[in-house]
Amino acid sequence: MQTPPAMPTTTLLAGKIAVGASWLIALGALALAPADSTWHSVGFWLTAFLAGSHALELVIYGPFLKAAKATGADYLQVFLFGIFHSSGLKADR
Secondary structure (H helix, E strand, O other): OOOOOOOOHHHHHHHHHHHHHHHHHHHHHHHHOOOOOHHHHHHHHHHHHHHHHHHHHHHHOHHHHHHOOOOHHHHHHHHHHOHHHHOOOOOOO
């Protein structure tokens, strides 16, 4: 079972803030920028990258999340924040 690396609480918080800001920038650029602008393209590709990489993390850390008895909210937060949320969970041994 692949387990996420242990991180200090301050690192987890900083990571969640950075990833959350990335989602806001990506979705804001995608939704608010004109369709033919560079910002719209940046928003599209950043959204695709974040969604793809975090979906991959759900697959990689799926057994760990199951062992940690993760709730639906935990799965959603792993999709949104990636490893910065899953590192805060503890699996039952």
